[in-house]
Every structure is written in structure tokens, then in C-alpha cells.
Amino acid sequence: MITRFLWQGVDRKLRWFIALVLAAGIVPVLLNLFTPPGSALHVPAWALQLVGKYLCYAALALAVDLVWGYCGILTLGHAAFFALGGYCMGMYLMRQIGSRGVYGNPILPDFMVFLNYKELPWFWRGFDHFWFAAPMIVIVPSVLALALGWFAFRSRVTGVYLSIITQAMTFALMLAFFRNDTGLGGNNGMTDFKDILGFPVQADGTRAALYLASALMLALFLLIAGAIVGSRFGKALTAVRDAESRMRFLGYRVEGYKLFVFVLSAAMAGIAGALYVPQVGIINPSEFAPGNSIEAVLWVAVGGRGTLIGPVIGAVLVNWAKTYLTGALPEVWLFALGGLFIAVTLFLPRGVVGLWAQLKAGRERSRRVAPA
């Protein structure tokens, strides 16, 4: 039944795109592992690490698109779910350091020794084990989304008000995580990771595996999102987006629909964040910065809101440009980002993915006008 569910909404175009994502996951890994470093075909580990980061961003963009593009909930706080997943992974990685920290304390992570902690706070318990941390990566963001969504959707908070609430949520979390007393590393966050599942984080082989895992995650999310969007649930979901009160008068309990995608999307964002952290090697409270969530919305807008392929393309494009520009012309990046936002709103209402259809429609129009 699950396989039928997964295949029902996956049309040809999406199937090709998922295949492309899988190929983008497997081929560079093979080239990294089986070609000598001097070869023209060799993919260096740093490149895998960089693109692996983009893939995690792409998964976050897909999660944002599921609620914004398909359900009309403009979330400006999704980076918080991403960061929470990242922190759960970070806590596990911190525990894997053991006594190899600077202070060599076998029980407490370095920052706790530094801050005069006497014992491990209760919420760190269990994070020594991957089997505990892994479900937490999903559960923590989901529970927060469930609580927020439950109250907001039941009270029929919509539109700008909901966006402001989500933005306030991520801001509040940022402030909380900045505090040293929160027990999660304060403004330095967590870093200096050593091992993941027994493998050294910095090793090339581990990086290749993390990259592959990121691509598999993205492919799986595309499959799930496609199945949801293509189901009768998906039809109801877009109907809620387009005419919410009409759906109520048809007898649909709109809150259930919104809550389900919101929680699912938060869980996706959490998993993406968890794979992001070992690849970049650090997690700190700046991941909760309100600007991060807004950037994620921008990736979706650039790629094409309400399509499944769009957010992936948008996230990779914008972040590739960001990597390039912050290196080449660091002071230009924020202006470029602002300019991009305006340009997309004005000229690309359907994003890069919609560009093709837009051009075709334009050409048809001019052809129709021309003979007259």
C-alpha cells in the first residue's frame, strides 16, 4: 500500500528529476573514490561537502514549498526546524567526542567545563546514542510545529499574522539558544566534531557518504512530496490554498490538512538540518536568524513556487551564487539578494521553472499578433 501511495503522484517529469538527483548523488561519489586526485575527472572532497550543503538547503526549500506553495501558509520560520534538527545531530556529535576535547573531561563537553557545569543537563541524556538522537531529529521539530500549528490553525490565524508568528518563533529560539544557561553551547554553538557512527567526520570517505545520504534524502523527500501532492489529499490541499472558506462550507476540516503538511514539512526540515551539521562541521544559534528563514522562502520563489522541481533548482542556484559572490565580491551579496527578490517578483512570478512556459506563452502571443 505504501508503494502504491508513493507512486500515485509521481509523474514522468518528477520521475526523471528524481533519477537526476540520484545520479547527482552517486556519480560524483564514484568519481571521488575511484579516480586518482590528479585526474581531470576527480571530484575533490571539498566539492562534495559544498554541494552536499546545497542539497540540504534544497531539502529545506522543498519543505517550505510544501506548506507555502501547496497550502498557502507563508512560513517565515522554517530555518528554526532545520536548526533544531541540526542541534539534535550536534548534541549526538558532541557526545561522540568523549574525552578527546581540549579539557579532556570524559563526561562534560568542552563548553560545559568552560562554563563551570557540574553535571550533564537532563536533556542531554540519551544523545550518546545514535538510536536516540535519530528519532529526536524528527520528533523535536515536529512537536514544535504541532504545538504552534495546533493553536494557530484552530484560531484561524492566516496570512501575514501567521508569517509574523513563525518569524517571532525563530527569533525567540535564537535568543534562547544564544544564552549560555540554555546548556547548548551559547553563542559558540557546537563544533570540533570527531566521529559520526564511529567514522571520522573529516575523512574523505565519510564526506562522500554524507553527500550520498543528502542526495538520497532529497530524492526520498521528492518522492513523498510528489505522492502527497498527487493524491486526493493534495487536491484538497491546493483547494485550501486557493479558497479556504469554500472548503469549510464543503465540510472539510481545514485545520487537519494544514497541520499535517506543516508538521511533515517541519520534520523534513529537521532531517535536512541534521545532515547539514556534520557536513559544515558546526551548529550555532545564528542558524535561527530570521533572515535564514526568509532566504529559504526566496529560494522557493526563485525556483518556482508550487512546483516540486522549482525549490530544488532555486536553492542550488541561489546558494551557488551566494558562494561565488560572498567570495568574489562580499559587499555585493546582500544587494544582489535584495535585487533578486524584486526581480523575481516583477519578472518571474512562476520562478525559473515557470520561465519556459512564460516564454512560450509570450512567443505565441506575438505570433498571434504578428500576421494581423
Next chain:
Amino acid sequence: MSAPRSTSALLYLSGVTVSFDGFKALNNLSLLVEPGEMRAIIGPNGAGKTTMMDVVTGKTRPDEGEVVFDGQADLTRLDEADIATLGIGRKFQKPTVFENHTVRDNLLLALAGQRSWYRLLTAAPTRAENDRLEEILAVIRMRPQQHMSAARLSHGQKQWLEIGMLLAQDPKLLLVDEPVAGMTDVETETTAQVLREINKSHSVVVVEHDMSFVRALGVKVTVLHEGSMLAEGTLDQVSADPRVVEVYLGR
């Protein structure tokens, strides 16, 4: 609160008052609609016609008064989804269809039955549902357009589609708000026929401005004025009432 009164009427409104910032949109309104009846409601702008529909469908809570459906359900305590499930359908003044969905998907969404989100994740349309969709497409004469997106339909076609959605919803009571606004004379005449057709198996409440349309329906008429009932009877009876002439028809 006392238990809702038991009544033989399908829809029972008694002493319903709704005020917005001191303005009484409905003022002690009472109204009875019998099972199987079709009722036309007329009245000048601001008479409270739309507010009355809002109260019945759960969008607006009355400050005072009783609203009872089907002899037992107290509508003042239920929300839109509950009331729709009980069997009250509503057609809006401006046609509201799902523009990004095809005609067929619009009808599928309206089809009575599946409403829970977790069932719809795996539900495929059943044979019975497909048959029902074909029937409705035939009634509203839109089979050729069934795979067209609703955004591309003409105004009249959207009205038809919305009526089709109400048929798919199969409610006991249909509330229809100004169905012929913006329609041609021919379309108006056909709409009257369709409503009479629908009335054979459903109770209907129609709010309308268009007198020739109300005449074509040929049913009992209720005149609202300033949130209360002013007169009730056949169109000829109420037209002859001097108070009605003064507030409405005379202008």
C-alpha cells in the same frame, strides 16, 4: 442553554439577532422552511440576507436566538465543516470554484463522503464516485469541459459548475445567493429550470434581487427589511403589500 426545540421544519430560525458594532444586521428574525420547500428571499441591500446565510452556515454566531436544522441540530454551536456535513450546502454570490483545479476535480472535491485528511492520502475515486461524477457532468452539461481548468471557464459556466458542486455535495438544504447575477436572460431562465429540478429532491433557499427570476421560480417569498421579516406570501401578495412597496419595490 436549553435543549434545542424540536420542530418539524427543516430550518427553524427564531428571534435571531446579530449586531456588528451596534448595527443590527439581523433583528429578531424568525423564519421557517419546511422540508422539500423552495423559498425565495428578497429585500433591499443591507436587509440582512447574506448575514442570515452566514448564521445558518456557521460563519457568523448570532448574539441571540435559536437556529435549528432538521428538527434537532443546534446550528449556533457548530462550525462550518460540521454544518456542511449535516447537509447544508451554500452557493456564493460570486462564483467560487477552485480555479486551479479541473472541472472534474472541483466536482470530486465537493462529492459527498470523504472528508478526513488521512483517508484522502490513499483514497482513489471509487467506481460509484466516478459514476456520480459522470451523472453530474451530464446534468450541468459540462462533460466536454471536464478536464479544463476552472479558471478558463466563462462566468456562466462557473455558475453552472458551482451548482454541480452543490449537487455533488448532495445537501438536504441548499442556500443559493443571487444565482443569476450577471447572467443573460436565457441563462436566467435555464437557471430557474435547474433550481426547480433540484428542488424535486432538495430543499432550497434562494436569495435574489431579480424579480423576473423570482417570478419564474413561482414559490413562496419572504421579504426582509432591516434584519427582520417584513412580509411573506406569494410574489403577488407581497407585491401588493404597501409596506413592501415602500421599502423595496417602490424605489
